[in-house]
Amino acid sequence: MASQYGKSRRSNAGNWFLHRITGTFLVFLLITHFWVQHYDDTTRSVVEQVVTEKGERPEYSEAAQKAVRAKFGADAEVTSYDVLMLRLADPVYAVLWKGFNILFLIAALHHGFYGLNNILTDYIRNPLNRKIATSLSWTAALVLLVIGVYSVIVAGWGYAP
Amino acid sequence: MELTAKIKRYNPEKDDAPHWETYEVPAEPDDSALSLLLYVKWHLDGTLTFRKSCAHGICGSDAMKINGENKLACSELVQDLVSGDGDTIKFAPLPAAPVIKDLVIDQSRFFEKYRAVKPWLMTEGPAPEREREQSPEEFDIIEDATKCIMCGACTHACPSTWSDPDYLGPAAMLKAYRYTFDTRDDGAEERLPVLDSDKGLWKCYTIFNCNQACPKDIDITRWLSALKRRSVTAA
Ligand code: SF4
Numbered sequence: 572m573a574s575q576y577g578k579s580r581r582s583n584a585g586n587w588f589l590h591r592i593t594g595t596f597l598v599f600l601l602i603t604h605f606w607v608q609h610y611d612d613t614t615r616s617v618v619e620q621v622v623t624e625k626g627e628r629p630e631y632s633e634a635a636q637k638a639v640r641a642k643f644g645a646d647a648e649v650t651s652y653d654v655l656m657l658r659l660a661d662p663v664y665a666v667l668w669k670g671f672n673i674l675f676l677i678a679a680l681h682h683g684f685y686g687l688n689n690i691l692t693d694y695i696r697n698p699l700n701r702k703i704a705t706s707l708s709w710t711a712a713l714v715l716l717v718i719g720v721y722s723v724i725v726a727g728w729g730y731a732p
Numbered sequence: 733m734e735l736t737a738k739i740k741r742y743n744p745e746k747d748d749a750p751h752w753e754t755y756e757v758p759a760e761p762d763d764s765a766l767s768l769l770l771y772v773k774w775h776l777d778g779t780l781t782f783r784k785s786c787a788h789g790i791c792g793s794d795a796m797k798i799n800g801e802n803k804l805a806c807s808e809l810v811q812d813l814v815s816g817d818g819d820t821i822k823f824a825p826l827p828a829a830p831v832i833k834d835l836v837i838d839q840s841r842f843f844e845k846y847r848a849v850k851p852w853l854m855t856e857g858p859a860p861e862r863e864r865e866q867s868p869e870e871f872d873i874i875e876d877a878t879k880c881i882m883c884g885a886c887t888h889a890c891p892s893t894w895s896d897p898d899y900l901g902p903a904a905m906l907k908a909y910r911y912t913f914d915t916r917d918d919g920a921e922e923r924l925p926v927l928d929s930d931k932g933l934w935k936c937y938t939i940f941n942c943n944q945a946c947p948k949d950i951d952i953t954r955w956l957s958a959l960k961r962r963s964v965t966a967a
C-alpha cells in the first residue's frame with residue numbers, strides 16, 4: 572500500500588514557531604493597548620463617556636481636556652475621538668504608537684489566522700477544498716492587514732477638530 | 733460482588749450497526765477488567781470477540797474504551813472502576829478506528845502511521861566492530877519513550893485523530909522521538925520531514941489526552957514538544 576505520509580513539500584515549522592512568539596507578544600501588547608487606550612489618565616475619559624448615560628454630556632478627565640485644548644484652542648469641543656487622534660497626530664508619539672499598532676496588528680492577524688487555519692484543516696479533509704479554504708483565509712488576512720496598516724498610517728494625519 | 737458488564741457488540745455479518753449488550757458477572761475487587769470479559773466469553777457467550785495475550789500490560793493487545801476512557805483491560809482493577817455491588821462497567825472498542833468485530837478494531841491504519849516515521853535506527857558510516865554504545869545519561873533522554881507497548885490507547889484518545897483519522901498521532905510520533913533523540917541515530921533528516929506536515933506534529937495542540945490515556949504513564953506531549961522544537965531548528 573502506498574503511504575500518504577511522504578515527505579511534505581512545505582515546512583510548517585515557521586508558522587508554528589511564530590504562533591508561539593505572537594502569542595507571548597500579544598499578552599504584553601494587549602495589556603499595553605488596554606492601559607493606554609482605556610485606562611491611561613488622558614484617555615480614561617473614553618471609558619467614562621461610554622458609561623455616561625445617554626443625553627448627558629460626556630465627562631472627561633481634566634488632563635484629557637487640557638491636552639486637547641492646549642492643542643486646538645480654549646474653545647475646542649473635547650470628544651473621545653479628539654483624544655485618540657491627538658495622540659496619533661503628535662509627530663513624536665505617532666511613530667511610537669503607529670509602530671506599536673502595526674506590530675499589534677501583524678501579531679494578532681498571524682496568531683488568529685494560523686489558529687483559524689488549524690481549525691479549517693481539522694475539519695476539511697479533501698485536499699482541494701483544504702487548499703481553497705487555507706488560501707481564502709490567508710487572503711482575508713492579507714486584505715485585513717492592508718486595510719489595517721492603511722488606517723493606522725492615515726489616522727490623525729494632519730488632524731484638527 | 734455481582735457486576736454488570738455492558739459491552740458494545742458488533743458482528744458485521746449479522747448487524748447493521750453496533751449495539752449494547754449486558755451480562756451479569758461475578759467479580760472480586762482485585763480482578764482485572766479483562767477477567768470480566770473472559771468470564772463472559774467462557775461462561776455466557778462464546779461469540780464475544782476481543783484481543784488479549786499477555787494479560788500483564790506487556791503486549792498492548794487489549795486497549796479499549798472502558799467506562800469512557802481508553803485503557804488496557806488487563807491493567808485496570810475492578811475496584812478502581814466501580815464503587816460497589818451491582819455497578820456497571822462499560823466496554824467499547826477504541827474510537828476513531830473501523831471495528832472488525834465487537835471490541836477488535838482494524839489496526840492497519842495505526843501501523844501504517846507507525847511505519848511512516850521509519851521506526852528503526854538509521855546510521856551513517858561503516859558499522860562498528862562491536863555494539864553501538866550508549867551511556868546511561870544518553871539513554872535517559874529516550875528512556876520514557878522506550879516504554880511504549882504500541883497499544884494505541886493514546887492515538888485513539890486524541891481529538892486530532894478523531895477529526896482527521898489520517899493524523900499521524902501520538903504513538904507514531906513518540907516512536908519518531910524515540911529514534912530521533914537516540915544518540916546513535918542519524919536519521920533525523922529523513923524522519924523530520926514526515927512529521928513536519930499537515931498530518932503531523934503541527935496538528936498536536938497539546939491537548940494531553942494521550943498522556944492521560946497512556947497505561948505506561950509516558951509523558952507523550954512533552955516528547956512531542958521536543959520534536960517540534962527540533963523541527964523548528966532544523967527548518
Ligand atoms: S504511548 Fe502509551 S498509550 Fe500510546 S501506544 Fe505507547 S503505551 Fe500505548
Ligand code: FES
Pocket residue numbers: 783784785786787788789790791792793794795804805806807
Ligand atoms: S493483554 Fe497484553 S497488555 Fe493487556
